[in-house]
Amino acid sequence: MNYRYRCSCGNVFDNAETSAVCPKCQKENSTDGCGIVQLYRLGNYVGCAVKMGLFVDEQPYGAIANKGNIKLVIPYGEHQLEATLRRTKTLKKPVVNLTPEQPEAYYKIAMDIFGTEIALKEAEKDSMPDK
Helix, strand or coil: CCEEEECCCCCEEEECCCEEECCCCCCEEECCCEEEEEEEECCCCCCCCCCEEEEECCEEEEEECCCCEEEEEEECEEEEEEEEECCEEECCCCEEEECCCCCEEEEEEEECCCCCCEEEEECCHHHCCCC
16 A cells, blocks of 8 residues: 655655655655555445545645545644545545554545535544555
8 A cells, every 4th residue: 555645845646665755856755753644435336437636734635546545644733634526525524633642543435325425434443454
């Protein structure tokens, strides 16, 4: 499973390592001083062919495919999470607080059958896929 970084230059990129060089500006990025938010998009036939946009504090963090699984590298502190698909947005945007004592959070992204609402639901680590 990949880690998704957002470099200070604004570039968003994935890497399998906990430390990676930004392909755009060549700056070193790592998980030091950061927490991890693992997101899993539950499979759904509505919008399954379209990737869902991910945002942390209204900043883009790339996209996630249907049944996709990613670990976002986010600095410690409080952050608001959001997912979007075309005109559909997260109605209740969860706030996650990452600290050195609680550096990880887990969320599943679900969409209703009508494609009108996206929900980010907090999950347990053991309920998340490994790949």
